[in-house]
Amino acid sequence: MLKIKNLKATVDSKLILKGLNLNIKPGEVHAIMGPNGSGKSTLANILSGKKGYEIEGEINFNGIDLKELPTETRAQQGIFLAFQYPLEIPGVNTNIFLKTSLNAVRKARGEKELDTLTFLKLIKEKALELGIDEKFLSRQLNVGFSGGEKKKNEILQMKLLEPKLSILDETDSGLDIDALKIVANGVNSYKNKENAFLIITHYQRLLDYIKPDYIHVLSDGKIIKTGSADLGGQLEKTGYTNLS
Amino acid sequence: MKQSYDFNIKNIYNLSSVEKDIRKKNLDLFYKSGFPNKKNEDWKFTDLNSILNKSFESITNNHDTNLNKKLEIIKNFEHNYILLGNGKINSSSFKYEENGKISIKDYDQKNIINLNTPSSLTFLNNALATGGFSLEIAKNYKLKKPLIIYNYFSKNLKNKIFNNKNSIILNKGSELTLIDYTDDGSQDNFIKNIIDSVIVKDNAILKNILIQNSKSNGYFYKYIKVFLDKNAQYENYIFSSGLKFNKVEIEVDLNEENSSCGVYSALNLLNTEHQEIKTRINHNAPNCKSYQKIKNVLNDKSKGIYQGKIFVESIAQKTDAYQLSKALILDDNAEFDAKPELEIYADDVKCSHGSTSGSIDFESIHYLMTRGISEKEALKMLINGFLSEVLEKITDIKLKIFLEENLERQINGY
Numbered sequence: 001m002l003k004i005k006n007l008k009a010t011v012d013s014k015l016i017l018k019g020l021n022l023n024i025k026p027g028e029v030h031a032i033m034g035p036n037g038s039g040k041s042t043l044a045n046i047l048s049g050k051k052g053y054e055i056e057g058e059i060n061f062n063g064i065d066l067k068e069l070p071t072e073t074r075a076q077q078g079i080f081l082a083f084q085y086p087l088e089i090p091g092v093n094t095n096i097f098l099k100t101s102l103n104a105v106r107k108a109r110g111e112k113e114l115d116t117l118t119f120l121k122l123i124k125e126k127a128l129e130l131g132i133d134e135k136f137l138s139r140q141l142n143v144g145f146s147g148g149e150k151k152k153n154e155i156l157q158m159k160l161l162e163p164k165l166s167i168l169d170e171t172d173s174g175l176d177i178d179a180l181k182i183v184a185n186g187v188n189s190y191k192n193k194e195n196a197f198l199i200i201t202h203y204q205r206l207l208d209y210i211k212p213d214y215i216h217v218l219s220d221g222k223i224i225k226t227g228s229a230d231l232g233g234q235l236e237k238t239g240y241t242n243l244s
Numbered sequence: 245m246k247q248s249y250d251f252n253i254k255n256i257y258n259l260s261s262v263e264k265d266i267r268k269k270n271l272d273l274f275y276k277s278g279f280p281n282k283k284n285e286d287w288k289f290t291d292l293n294s295i296l297n298k299s300f301e302s303i304t305n306n307h308d309t310n311l312n313k314k315l316e317i318i319k320n321f322e323h324n325y326i327l328l329g330n331g332k333i334n335s336s337s338f339k340y341e342e343n344g345k346i347s348i349k350d351y352d353q354k355n356i357i358n359l360n361t362p363s364s365l366t367f368l369n370n371a372l373a374t375g376g377f378s379l380e381i382a383k384n385y386k387l388k389k390p391l392i393i394y395n396y397f398s399k400n401l402k403n404k405i406f407n408n409k410n411s412i413i414l415n416k417g418s419e420l421t422l423i424d425y426t427d428d429g430s431q432d433n434f435i436k437n438i439i440d441s442v443i444v445k446d447n448a449i450l451k452n453i454l455i456q457n458s459k460s461n462g463y464f465y466k467y468i469k470v471f472l473d474k475n476a477q478y479e480n481y482i483f484s485s486g487l488k489f490n491k492v493e494i495e496v497d498l499n500e501e502n503s504s505c506g507v508y509s510a511l512n513l514l515n516t517e518h519q520e521i522k523t524r525i526n527h528n529a530p531n532c533k534s535y536q537k538i539k540n541v542l543n544d545k546s547k548g549i550y551q552g553k554i555f556v557e558s559i560a561q562k563t564d565a566y567q568l569s570k571a572l573i574l575d576d577n578a579e580f581d582a583k584p585e586l587e588i589y590a591d592d593v594k595c596s597h598g599s600t601s602g603s604i605d606f607e608s609i610h611y612l613m614t615r616g617i618s619e620k621e622a623l624k625m626l627i628n629g630f631l632s633e634v635l636e637k638i639t640d641i642k643l644k645i646f647l648e649e650n651l652e653r654q655i656n657g658y
Binding site for chain 1: 605606607608610611612613614615616617618619621625626628629630631632633
């Protein structure tokens with residue numbers, strides 16, 4: 001599904017990613033762990049199509065060269081990024097945003113756009129699954145939401161847009177244990193043979209709830225170690241510094 | 245290019261010799277300085293003389309009276325209406341209201357409205373004013389439906405100037421929502437120079453909305469002088485995007501205790517559009533409130549200006565005055581100027597003001613795009629979110645939806 005070969009990325013003439021290789025197949029859950037400044041969020045940003053990076057190497061998503069694709073087209077093709085810090089957008093109603101987003105993606109997939117009533121029925125169901133109070137949906141997007149509410153809102157968007165590849169950037173940060181479980185359940189209930197996950201995290205604790213098939217350790221812009229789910233537990237004990 | 249004037253008092257009928265004299269004197273006063281230019285402190289950001297020089301070869305007050313289109317009633321919500329042709333009453337309908345509660349008649353031009361800061365446009369208005377209306381609402385009468393003033397114009401608008409005065413009186417305890425709706429639809433350059441006198445008596449409430457239906461090559465100037473008595477409320481909403489030029493001056497006298505006023509604006513300016521909002525809020529009595537929120541989005545080569553002055557007399561203790569101006573500048577060639585001023589002679593007051601201008605937040609655009617929304621659509625969503633906040637205070641749902649739709653059309657450039 002996603003093939004990254006020798007990816008190098010520079011921002012403000014500083015080399016951040018220094019030749020990264022990654023291969024994700026449908027049905028797989030990959031976790032990327034690593035210390036601060038290792039390039040984890042840069043990778044997420046680049047996959048989402050954020051401007052401002054000079055990029056070398058290959059990024060191939062289901063046969064398409066991602067580097068040429070604008071952000072919204074990536075989203076329409078099935079790439080989803082759950083933000084570490086979801087943005088507050090004053091004046092934009094959450095429901096209207098969600099409907100605009102869903103219909104943009106549906107249109108690109110050649111599906112019929114949803115009318116307001118059908119949409120509201122669907123979003124109510126999805127919100128209920130994640131324990132999101134309906135009232136949040138009529139509020140301004142993320143404005144005044146707590147950290148946990150913002151993250152749940154990200155997972156709600158993921159389940160609504162039904163992406164092929166979901167990238168979760170530090171989704172566990174700022175979550176209490178109850179919210180963490182809800183988020184993890186949201187991911188687990190969406191997981192199937194067709195889609196894949198790339199989970200970026202500092203800590204093992206999210207991986208206690210979402211079991212990865214592979215854990216990669218990113219350090220100084222490169223993947224320096226790849227292992228099974230057990231690697232996370234080891235890292236928790238030994239830290240990143242003892243690896244190399 | 246320097247324009248020539250063809251201003252004619254002779255064509256204004258039924259004037260007494262005294263009136264003719266006053267008009268001539270005012271015309272002379274106008275000729276002394278011509279249209280306001282930037283040397284005048286009140287016009288420092290809006291050099292009207294040079295703006296008009298660029299677009300008008302000649303200017304005349306001679307005009308015919310045949311309207312350029314038939315009245316098209318807005319169907320979104322039930323309302324009363326007054327149809328003005330070149331500012332003169334053409335017809336009116338108050339079918340939703342009780343008889344004898346509303347008086348509407350032609351403005352009596354003998355009544356000159358005294359302004360604190362008259363400009364040469366005031367003199368021109370005094371010299372040439374015709375048409376206009378006087379509207380009065382009876383004591384304790386609350387209109388059941390809003391009142392729309394449809395502003396229509398004659399054919400062949402090119403180089404024409406219209407000067408009108410209007411008077412609006414809300415007697416004690418009355419309520420009115422007044423929508424000043426301009427529907428031009430021509431491509432002609434023309435000028436409209438208006439002075440409104442507004443009196444809101446004890447416990448009465450007036451909401452005044454200025455709105456524009458389509459793009460227009462109109463050059464509009466309006467001076468609104470407002471007097472508020474005890475517990476009176478006045479709110480003004482300016483949504484007049486789409487005009488080539490617009491300057492709205494609002495002067496509010498909070499003359500008795502517990503009166504309050506609000507000035508709100510949401511403008512999305514395109515091309516070379518130029519809009520100025522200038523306010524002067526005079527707190528002349530204790531315990532009064534004033535609130536101003538001005539939001540501008542500036543595209544292309546547009547220019548927006550906000551000059552807001554809050555004046556607090558020494559007697560006006562416990563004044564609560566607030567003003568905020570926010571601008572989103574989307575093009576390097578666009579400009580926004582803000583000049584907030586506080587002049588306070590009382591010691592127990594709460595006055596605050598703030599002014600920010602900046603560009604659109606790229607991170608927010610990116611966030612929306614990662615959800616499949618195009619950059620163009622994301623930008624529109626952010627602009628809409630920025631401006632629509634001003635509509636929060638409108639409580640009439642149908643009116644609010646109408647204004648939201650109008651705002652959206654503005655953002656799409658009509």
